Amino acid sequence: MSQQTHQPLIEVHDLERTFDVRRRVEGRRRRVREQVRAVHDLTFAVQRGEMVGYIGPNGAGKSTTIKMLTGILVPTGGELRVAGLDPSRDRVELARRIGVVFGQRSTLWWDLPLIDSFELLQKMYRIPPSRYRENLDRFVEILDLGAQLDTPVRQLSLGQRMRGDITAALLHDPEVLYLDEPTIGLDVISKGRLREFLRSLNTERGTTLVLTTHDLQDIEALCERVIVIDHGTSVYDGTLAGLHAQGGSTRTLVVDLVDEAPPIDVPGADVRRVEGPRQWLSFPTDASAAPIVAAVASAYDVADLSIQEPDIEDVIRDLYSREA
Amino acid sequence: MLHVAVATRAFRRYSTYRAATLAGIFTNSVFGVIYSFAYLALWRANPTAGGYDAQDAVTYVWLGQALLMTIALWGGGATDDLAERIRTGDIAIDLYRPVGILGWYLAADLGRAAYQLLTRGVGPVLVGVLAFDIALPGSATDAAAFAVSLVLAVVVSFGIRFLVASTAFWLLDQSGVKVMTGAFAIFFSGLLLPLVLFPGWLGTLARALPWASYVQVPADIWLGKHAGTDLALALGFQVLWAVVLLAACQGVLRLATRKVVVQGG
Numbered sequence: 001m002s003q004q005t006h007q008p009l010i011e012v013h014d015l016e017r018t019f020d021v022r023r024r025v026e027g028r029r030r031r032v033r034e035q036v037r038a039v040h041d042l043t044f045a046v047q048r049g050e051m052v053g054y055i056g057p058n059g060a061g062k063s064t065t066i067k068m069l070t071g072i073l074v075p076t077g078g079e080l081r082v083a084g085l086d087p088s089r090d091r092v093e094l095a096r097r098i099g100v101v102f103g104q105r106s107t108l109w110w111d112l113p114l115i116d117s118f119e120l121l122q123k124m125y126r127i128p129p130s131r132y133r134e135n136l137d138r139f140v141e142i143l144d145l146g147a148q149l150d151t152p153v154r155q156l157s158l159g160q161r162m163r164g165d166i167t168a169a170l171l172h173d174p175e176v177l178y179l180d181e182p183t184i185g186l187d188v189i190s191k192g193r194l195r196e197f198l199r200s201l202n203t204e205r206g207t208t209l210v211l212t213t214h215d216l217q218d219i220e221a222l223c224e225r226v227i228v229i230d231h232g233t234s235v236y237d238g239t240l241a242g243l244h245a246q247g248g249s250t251r252t253l254v255v256d257l258v259d260e261a262p263p264i265d266v267p268g269a270d271v272r273r274v275e276g277p278r279q280w281l282s283f284p285t286d287a288s289a290a291p292i293v294a295a296v297a298s299a300y301d302v303a304d305l306s307i308q309e310p311d312i313e314d315v316i317r318d319l320y321s322r323e324a
Numbered sequence: 325m326l327h328v329a330v331a332t333r334a335f336r337r338y339s340t341y342r343a344a345t346l347a348g349i350f351t352n353s354v355f356g357v358i359y360s361f362a363y364l365a366l367w368r369a370n371p372t373a374g375g376y377d378a379q380d381a382v383t384y385v386w387l388g389q390a391l392l393m394t395i396a397l398w399g400g401g402a403t404d405d406l407a408e409r410i411r412t413g414d415i416a417i418d419l420y421r422p423v424g425i426l427g428w429y430l431a432a433d434l435g436r437a438a439y440q441l442l443t444r445g446v447g448p449v450l451v452g453v454l455a456f457d458i459a460l461p462g463s464a465t466d467a468a469a470f471a472v473s474l475v476l477a478v479v480v481s482f483g484i485r486f487l488v489a490s491t492a493f494w495l496l497d498q499s500g501v502k503v504m505t506g507a508f509a510i511f512f513s514g515l516l517l518p519l520v521l522f523p524g525w526l527g528t529l530a531r532a533l534p535w536a537s538y539v540q541v542p543a544d545i546w547l548g549k550h551a552g553t554d555l556a557l558a559l560g561f562q563v564l565w566a567v568v569l570l571a572a573c574q575g576v577l578r579l580a581t582r583k584v585v586v587q588g589g
């Protein structure tokens with residue numbers, strides 16, 4: 001028992017997944033079989049209670065990894081353990097212990113009132129009635145779903161549906177919750193509430209969270225640790241701050257001058273672009289913006305200023321171009 | 325427990341479309357009237373065709389109209405949901421669930437069938453009883469056997485529809501196969517014309533195919549054409565096809581899951 005608590009919840013070692021793809025080639029009648037490596041040489045471990053951001057550009061292998069972690073895709077190489085189980089072999093057993101939320105797919109029954117989906121899940125996961133009531137009451141209260149319980153799912157707004165989906169994924173007390181783009185399409189307030197809920201879930205229940213997203217703010221709000229995947233393998237595993245530093249990414253100061261001017265010359269920042277009176281200056285992420293803003297303001301007539309944080313895609317792109 | 329809950333939800337889901345149900349009952353009744361007159365003309369020309377008398381023939385018509393939607397004769401029902409989930413990829417979500425796919429969809433389809441039976445089954449039969457001289461089951465045994473036969477008809481039809489829907493795993497879309505098998509079902513179930521009228525080898529073939537379970541077998545039980553061992557054989561025929569088809573469904577599902585899980589879709 002004590003050994004189990006020290007063991008990582010998720011262990012991935014040299015994980016590999018290749019796909020056979022048939023491709024048309026000029027001058028050949030038959031399509032040529034090719035092997036594409038969606039994931040390769042992927043190694044990481046996640047401890048119980050961690051909140052991990054799993055990020056990377058489209059086609060990097062995020063979904064492929066999640067599918068293998070949840071057991072609906074068999075790896076072609078390497079080792080994989082989740083909660084001591086082999087996901088694809090013990091898929092049904094594992095299904096009782098994990099929760100999965102997709103931003104773009106729903107696990108709820110479209111034509112039925114929301115409460116019916118929850119009741120079906122209670123029977124499906126054989127959740128003890130008292131535990132079910134307790135969880136349902138709590139999630140419905142925190143996620144403010146009380147008024148929607150009798151509404152058919154197809155009539156719910158995107159935000160309500162997402163909250164319904166998250167409740168559905170948590171009713172059976174999963175040890176780990178996988179979230180795939182959970183805030184996609186949500187408004188700012190809904191996003192904020194959802195993040196707050198996920199954070200409390202982690203601190204109060206110790207639920208491990210694995211989150212894939214394109215939204216840097218999701219990661220910043222929730223994850224101390226980030227794994228960046230690109231071209232099928234991990235290119236970074238560490239803190240978010242470390243990622244910015246390692247990626248050598250920059251922030252951008254957008255300056256609107258009163259009049260057009262030659263490129264601004266201040267220490268610590270370089271002009272990247274000039275468009276009429278507007279100029280874009282870049283400076284390192286770990287440097288303070290204050291002295292640069294002060295220098296610009298004292299030397300020029302400034303109409304407006306704004307700072308743009310680096311885009312996660314840029315950070316990853318920087319990171320990847322360095323790797324290559 | 326879970327499967328009862330699934331069936332109940334499916335029943336409730338279909339019951340929300342009231343206008344469609346009423347329109348359906350009307351349509352079935354109109355066709356019932358048209359077929360009845362056609363059959364009456366036919367049996368006036370040949371009063372013992374296929375071993376039926378005119379009353380048997382008219383009864384057969386209304387039973388066919390009642391069974392049509394209950395068994396989802398030309399497709400539809402829970403298996404359409406399955407095909408749609410395969411097409412959209414939502415089937416992946418079903419794989420995350422700690423419960424078998426086949427049993428789930430069968431339960432949902434039985435819930436649907438129960439609703440269709442009470443509305444589009446009972447409705448037209450009431451119209452038929454009022455407008456024509458329809459025979460009722462001659463004994464409690466026949467009535468009970470008919471009920472069993474009806475459930476088996478739904479299961480056999482489900483098996484075929486599930487296999488058709490599963491083709492979406494490979495073809496992405498079931499509609500071509502669905503139209504084709506739907507045409508077979510209309511012809512070989514005896515919906516258009518009782519299989520007892522099919523001559524020679526065509527009749528033998530038609531009565532051996534699974535579609536005979538749809539209309540011909542339950543209707544003959546209702547009409548009291550089977551008794552004793554013959555009745556057991558008729559039900560056994562349906563059970564056999566139900567078992568064979570469900571086993572085939574399970575096999576296809578295993579192949580499909582392998583395709584999705586091992587080959588990656």
